[in-house]
Amino acid sequence: MKQPHQPLAEVFGHLVSDQSASANRYRSRRLCPFNNKVPNCTKDKAKNPLGVCSVLHDGAPAITCPIRFREDWLITDDAASFFFPEDAKWSTLTEVRLNDANGKSAGNIDVVLVSYDNDGRVLDFGALEIQAVYISGNVRDPFEYYMKDPKGRAKMDWSDQPNYPRPDYLSSSRKRLAPQLLFKGGILNSWRKKSAVALNKSFFDTLPRLTRVPKDKADIAWLIYDLQLATVDGRQRYKLAKIDEVFTGFASALLSITAPVPGKMDDFVKLLQERLDEQLETPPNNKFIEKPF
Secondary structure, rough: OOOOOOOOEEEEEEEEEEEEEEHHHHHHHHOOOOEEEEEEEEHHHOOOOEEEEEEOOOEEEEOOOOOHHHHHHHHHOOOHHHHHOOOOOEEEEEEEEEOOOOEEEEEEEEEEEEEOOOOOOOEEEEEEEEEEOOEOOOOOOHHHHHHHHOOOOOOOOOOOOOOOOOEEEEHHHHHHHHHHHHHHHHHHHHHOOOEEEEHHHHHOOOOOOOOEEOHHOOOOOEEEEEEEEEEEEEEEEEEEEEEEEEEEHHHHHHHHHHOOOOOOOHHHHHHHHHHHHHHHHHOOOOOOOOOOO
């Protein structure tokens, strides 16, 4: 499918083409409709937030902000159904620090779901990580250009600009997903606690094939979502919808995601030969000092 000329899908929770009073209010006041810790968007910079929730790639939206996954808190319902019995009482805590045995931080868990008894005492817990996708290129420039005239630039052509923004799924898995699975996931797995990962379908599709196990045998639930166009109050908007869920063990998933896919050794030997030939054929650059005395 042809890449659209407009790279932005949602800005401050609304389609870039939405010129309703609600969309204009959210843009002018830089608000977040997806349960951020404060009413305003705080992505990148609190005073000048980068209010891009998702970008267009191959004609479909890709979620670039982890807060976008909090729409209606669907992700917590889906994670709770994996962590706890159906009749469990549970609540959510966000940004919970996780320490290792030396008291050093392994990072913050995005969302911890806690089940409790009638006296409010913790019975069980599980960790929910939210994996938005990194962007290669520059997304702030088209965002700021659009914000200067949202009505006139909703269909802007950004295709001839340098550093056109696109999802970088490889960096997202190697630099964020794999380390989180290794460090935070490793600690939780040693405690025999379950984890869930919420991510975009387009992101999940780029991961190596994971070995599936039955739900009751799984350590990790991969909760796979997409943004689907819907008509709400007479105007179009994207709605978060769960597309699939995949259950895996911890060790097998970690191995699949972190193991490199080796290329052909012959190609590497060919490169070595080319570099060696170049080195041997190039005469040394000897420099002489003229008339040293």
